[in-house]
Amino acid sequence: MKQAGSRTRAVNPVNPAAAADAGIQHAALIALDWGTTSLRAYLYDAAGEVLATRASTAGIMNLPSSDVEQGGFDAAFDDACGAWLKQAPAVPVIAAGMVGSAQGWVDAPYVEAPANANALVAGIVRVKAACGATLHIVPGVLQRGDLPNVMRGEETQIFGALGQETGAVEGGKRALIGLPGTHAKWAVVQAGRIERFHTFMTGEVFAALREHTILGRTMVTPDRPDTDAFLRGVKIARDKGQAGMLATVFSARTLGLTGQLSREQQPDYLSGLLIGHELGGLEALLTQQQNSLAGQHLRLIGNEALCERYRVALAQFGCTHAELVKHATERGLWRVATQAGLVNPAPQAVHAG
Amino acid sequence: MKQAGSRTRAVNPVNPAAAADAGIQHAALIALDWGTTSLRAYLYDAAGEVLATRASTAGIMNLPSSDVEQGGFDAAFDDACGAWLKQAPAVPVIAAGMVGSAQGWVDAPYVEAPANANALVAGIVRVKAACGATLHIVPGVLQRGDLPNVMRGEETQIFGALGQETGAVEGGKRALIGLPGTHAKWAVVQAGRIERFHTFMTGEVFAALREHTILGRTMVTPDRPDTDAFLRGVKIARDKGQAGMLATVFSARTLGLTGQLSREQQPDYLSGLLIGHELGGLEALLTQQQNSLAGQHLRLIGNEALCERYRVALAQFGCTHAELVKHATERGLWRVATQAGLVNPAPQAVHAG
Structure with missing residues (x-):
């Protein structure tokens, strides 16, 4: 999966179709990182290369037209991906983040830790957009206890970070992964599973x-x-x-x-x-x-x-x-989509290193 | 010092003079607890009994007319104590709290911990009000170190709480005093001195x-x-x-x-x-x-x-x-005023128990 520069290759929002045209005939997946205050969309080819990126501030608490029931989600989705889907309507769509929360487009209930990528795939919830596309929403992860913890979106980034390593060599080792930010997460990962995690506000x-x-x-x-x-x-x-x-x-x-x-x-x-x-x-x-x-x-x-x-x-x-x-989000979305069978990656995209 | 009910005997703000009249001929001290968001004024007789109380929201960050230089302080002071001073212009005035901060009426520099009541008295700074009265501003306390601590107003409350005990019996014992609130303070007091203290926000x-x-x-x-x-x-x-x-x-x-x-x-x-x-x-x-x-x-x-x-x-x-x-503020203001020689307490107000 080549990622160089994908974050900076943001499509010109004035004419997204033109900029995306270069690769749209090779499109294999649309993936959304849809959080509280932002929405980022990625278009991939069958090798997992990011062909185009779109970013907007249409997070789930900041939707363009929240007065119409569910219309806010459809409008934001259309704005981000409409041009891509018009040219490639059969491309599968996956999304992670707060879009799957109780305040999101559809509630994708948490899967419980310890959780591996298969557990995430099993927890995917589908929602049909007005344009006809089906979004596959990745669930978050819940850890029960006196101090319960939840994450939505970070689980996908964590699997994106794990995707870089060979399962044979590193898979059994315990790894610590930190995700600084508004609600910083620290996750202990072992054998391809999120074992436990903590949240610091x-x-x-x-x-x-x-x-x-x-x-x-x-x-x-x-x-x-x-x-x-x-x-x-x-x-x-x-x-x-x-x-x-x-x-x-x-x-x-x-x-x-x-x-x-x-x-x-x-x-x-x-x-x-x-x-x-x-x-x-x-x-x-x-x-x-x-x-x-x-x-x-x-x-x-x-x-x-x-x-x-x-x-x-x-x-x-x-x-x-x-x-x-770097690029843990794009890698993670691609990895979960692959594991879910939404894409059949071309041989060069095998995640063995 | 009898305090029963003093907090509830707030003077009717519509006609403060009438309500204060009852005891104004016995007035011996006016004391102000003047913080960031509130101002509370107490009128005492020579026995240290609170004759009347006035409260307002004219804290130093909430003055009635802050556009006029210093006028905000004068206006708030007049509003709180003008009627009392009109009838008893020679009554001494003491004040503690943020009124002595850099943002206050006059900067009363911190005295350093360990600090006893004499140190507070030595640090008193005077300011003359437009009406002719002189306010004696009690300084705050500073504790130096990697995590410096400051208090303004609480030092007076702490000495008010200590005023209840007999110096002979309890004076040498180490005491812990907590002041919950916006910025909670915990002070270690020994031999009539604030030894050290901590602030929790x-x-x-x-x-x-x-x-x-x-x-x-x-x-x-x-x-x-x-x-x-x-x-x-x-x-x-x-x-x-x-x-x-x-x-x-x-x-x-x-x-x-x-x-x-x-x-x-x-x-x-x-x-x-x-x-x-x-x-x-x-x-x-x-x-x-x-x-x-x-x-x-x-x-x-x-x-x-x-x-x-x-x-x-x-x-x-x-x-x-x-x-x-209870009534640590009123007791503390009275105690510092006494120690400063602003009042000569009548015999029954001796702080021996």
Whole structure:
């Protein structure tokens, strides 16, 4: 599966058909990464190569015409894929993310962890669009317990990241995969299964503290990220974080009041504090399983700049092998579609390495 | 110092002079608890009894006419105390709280912990109001370190709580005082000094999570507080909180998704989680000092309903002796004014018990 540049080959939204024309006769799959605030569509050929990409802000909480029943989903789907489907109406369609939630187009009930790709395939729910196409909605994963966890979309990205490795060599090894973001996920994967996972609301809590508490009032966004301030926050959380995040975050203000942290440094310091608390919490969970961040070979999926912040922070916990996995979403959607029999990949797309 | 009912004897704002007339000829002190969002004024006689109280929303960030330089402070002060001062212009005036911050009427620089009442008195800064009265502004307290801490107003409440005890019997014992609220404080007091203190942004973080994250979207405010849901949150934080608050708070949503927590239970559950994390953090700090919450005899200052929640939560940490101190603000303002020589208390107001 060649992916080089697929993220940047966004189709011109003014005339998507023209740009997609180049490869539409080879189209084998349309896949949607349909979240809360964004929709991304991929068009693949039979070798799993991404021929075209479309992106919009039509997430499920941001649909173009939500007043008409289900019409909002149809309109967003048409806008993203209508031109492709007009030229290739028989191309199968798969979708992952919040589109399968209770607030989505159709509710694709969670499958329970541990879950492998076959479990996801078995949980696919179909919905027929007004244009006649059938969408295959990938379910999310649920982990029961005192602190239940859920994911929607990340399970597909995780299988996309696993798709790169040979099952024979790495399949039995326990792997740790991090997905930084609004609701950061950390998943333990073994033998091609998501064994268990944890959610840290780091991104959303950062935004809420920054925008809706006294901490934000003294902050000024710097021209460029301040790595020193970020690292200072990570280290404080790691070394002085015993009292927990509710206690340490106040220092973003008091270090300012005492002239030790400028207004421009405060956002990165707070970001470092929160990510440091997340990794400290992850370390505590790993310790319970006779494991540790130190020496881990782990993978990160997500926004590159954010993953880079996590790499810097992870090094403070002794973890210097954090590999950024690119195009996990496209790879994962392709992999689940393949496993579901929606596509018969051409020989060169066999996922053996 | 008799305080019974002083909080409820608010003067009728339509005709404050009439209601205050009863005792104005005995007036010995006007004291202001002037915070960010509220202003409360007390009129005392020479025995330290509160003759009248006035309350308004004219906190320093909510002044009536902030467009005129300093006029906002004068206007709010006149509105609160003008009628009293007209009849008793020579009565001394003391004020504590954010009115002494950099954003306040005058900046009363922090005194450094450890700090006793004499240190507060030495740090008093005076400001002359347009009406001719001089306000004596009590400074806040600063504790330096990697995680600096500041308080403004709470120091006066703490000395108000200490004022109840006999110096001879309790003065040398180490005492723990909690002030739940937007920015909860926990202070260690010994020999009449605030030795050190910690700030937990529990109240403000709760509000930010409730109002500005996905957690609030599934919440419905219950008709009355749900103690079971609250306790469940406290226990989860205590027993399963190793991964930290960023991880546990997501369960307010996922327990709802899995049908284990109703919409009406989610607010109290989240409140219990956060207060549980605060107390777990406090316990970790105490452990560093070979101390523990279990068996502590501590005092709580603040809103009664909130302090009651803390008492319930503290019991889960083995602390069953948490005494609610009432009228700590009025007592503290009176005590600092006395120590500053602003009033010469009548014999019956000696603070020996």
